[in-house]
Amino acid sequence: MTPSRRSLLLGATTLAAAHALAPGIAQAAGQRILRLQTRQIDVGGRAATRYGAVQPSGAVGLTLDEGDLFDVRVENTLKVTSGLHWHGLNPPWQQDGVPYISGPPIAPAQSAAYKFPARPAGTRWMHSHFGLQEQDLLAAPLIVRETEAIRSGRQEVVVLFEDFSWSPPESLFENLRRPMKGAMTMSMDPANPDLNDIDYDAYLANDRTLADPQVVDVERTGEVRLRLINGSASTNFTIDLGADEGTLLSVDGNPVEPLKASLFPLAIAQRIDILVRLLGDGRAVPVLARGEGRRLQAGIVLRPPGAAVAKIPLEGATDGPVVGLKQEILLRATRPLAAKPVDRSIPVVLAGSMMGYTWSMPVHDMTGAPATVARGERVELVMRNETMMAHPMHLHGHSFQVTEINDRKLAGAMRDCILVPPRTTVKVAFDADNPGIWAYHCHNLYHMAAGMFTTLVYRDFA
Numbered sequence: 249m250t251p252s253r254r255s256l257l258l259g260a261t262t263l264a265a266a267h268a269l270a271p272g273i274a275q276a277a278g279q280r281i282l283r284l285q286t287r288q289i290d291v292g293g294r295a296a297t298r299y300g301a302v303q304p305s306g307a308v309g310l311t312l313d314e315g316d317l318f319d320v321r322v323e324n325t326l327k328v329t330s331g332l333h334w335h336g337l338n339p340p341w342q343q344d345g346v347p348y349i350s351g352p353p354i355a356p357a358q359s360a361a362y363k364f365p366a367r368p369a370g371t372r373w374m375h376s377h378f379g380l381q382e383q384d385l386l387a388a389p390l391i392v393r394e395t396e397a398i399r400s401g402r403q404e405v406v407v408l409f410e411d412f413s414w415s416p417p418e419s420l421f422e423n424l425r426r427p428m429k430g431a432m433t434m435s436m437d438p439a440n441p442d443l444n445d446i447d448y449d450a451y452l453a454n455d456r457t458l459a460d461p462q463v464v465d466v467e468r469t470g471e472v473r474l475r476l477i478n479g480s481a482s483t484n485f486t487i488d489l490g491a492d493e494g495t496l497l498s499v500d501g502n503p504v505e506p507l508k509a510s511l512f513p514l515a516i517a518q519r520i521d522i523l524v525r526l527l528g529d530g531r532a533v534p535v536l537a538r539g540e541g542r543r544l545q546a547g548i549v550l551r552p553p554g555a556a557v558a559k560i561p562l563e564g565a566t567d568g569p570v571v572g573l574k575q576e577i578l579l580r581a582t583r584p585l586a587a588k589p590v591d592r593s594i595p596v597v598l599a600g601s602m603m604g605y606t607w608s609m610p611v612h613d614m615t616g617a618p619a620t621v622a623r624g625e626r627v628e629l630v631m632r633n634e635t636m637m638a639h640p641m642h643l644h645g646h647s648f649q650v651t652e653i654n655d656r657k658l659a660g661a662m663r664d665c666i667l668v669p670p671r672t673t674v675k676v677a678f679d680a681d682n683p684g685i686w687a688y689h690c691h692n693l694y695h696m697a698a699g700m701f702t703t704l705v706y707r708d709f710a
């Protein structure tokens with residue numbers, strides 16, 4: 249089998265599939281196309297050109313049903329090398345879309361094909377893992393609708409929240425890395441942690457600011473399932489339903505025992521599904537994402553028939569709450585890991601230098617070392633944050649369970665991204681059932697770019 253130059257087929261697929269993907273040959277039945285392309289959005293009356301992942305129909309991102317095959321070709325129409333990672337799906341490692349780890353990135357005018365079972369179902373997302381492209385909004389929803397959600401017939405509303413700057417990400421990063429600036433912006437005071445590295449110009453909800461928010465028509469009564477994705481590069485949000493309550497159904501796409509609240513923390517890269525019941529009082533229901541330690545906010549509005557939609561200010565009256573683990577401690581997975589002793593416990597320190605902007609995540613006290621596991625093991629990651637910033641830690645290719653927060657044992661949520669606040673130790677456990685080489689990193693884009701990145705490697709996986 250000679251690999252096509254234009255179409256790089258990744259992972260364990262059949263010869264027939266490879267031929268179907270070759271240039272000039274008809275597209276395989278059921279295959280979806282996602283194009284990496286530029287698009288224009290309006291931010292405060294000014295046009296911004298950013299990246300996007302769009303189907304030929306114009307649909308942004310991808311929606312599949314539980315049980316579907318993830319059968320996708322990514323076409324790079326950008327002038328730059330790029331790619332997409334399927335955040336929250338657990339594919340074979342070669343199809344995970346992390347450049348140079350899963351496989352080569354996609355050069356301009358080239359494409360790559362992916363084919364694997366779309367598992368696990370739930371609210372996932374996709375984003376570039378190449379350089380700082382995520383800050384240029386190369387991110388989109390990736391929803392695998394649960395059979396239960398489909399059967400319910402409930403309306404679903406998907407919202408991707410993002411942080412936006414008029415400055416190019418490279419200059420934002422350079423600015424952070426200036427030695428004096430880095431030292432000055434790092435807090436030494438445990439009572440006063442650093443909440444933000446970057447002062448953003450706007451927050452977006454489905455590409456729109458609150459100057460012109462998306463207004464979603466809903467029934468007068470009934471229930472709406474919100475699928476909320478924090479696709480920010482560097483902003484933790486709190487979802488605020490105001491006077492209304494919602495019921496948390498899942499975190500990172502994984503079901504939890506229902507939890508009622510009005511405020512829901514949503515760290516970088518995390519997702520939450522919330523059920524909102526419309527009370528029949530004809531009021532519009534705003535769904536806001538408030539930036540941590542900032543007045544800036546974004547959001548959408550659910551509008552029952554005839555409801556008036558009031559103008560929502562770009563900035564709230566107070567700073568958005570500090571995002572921590574108060575709600576995390578209450579979460580219980582409805583489909584937890586099977587009871588089993590831990591075979592391997594791996595210590596990971598989340599570290600940062602006060603001089604300049606350097607982050608790291610030494611494994612077994614060795615900076616740059618991978619976490620190594622063997623197939624079949626129950627593995628525990630013990631993440632100890634010695635810095636003054638929170639780190640949303642993401643492991644690729646696996647769903648883990650939160651098992652302990654500061655010595656408090658939990659049968660917590662299943663996740664793929666857990667926030668580890670300053671001076672906090674969080675333990676998570678997972679089953680090593682997906683052999684390969686996997687990215688394991690802080691999902692704050694600038695922390696990752698400045699070194700808070702390692703890999704999880706299976707021994708003898710090849």
Ligand SMILES: [Cu+2]
Nearest residue numbers: 639690692695
């Ligand atoms: Cu971090």
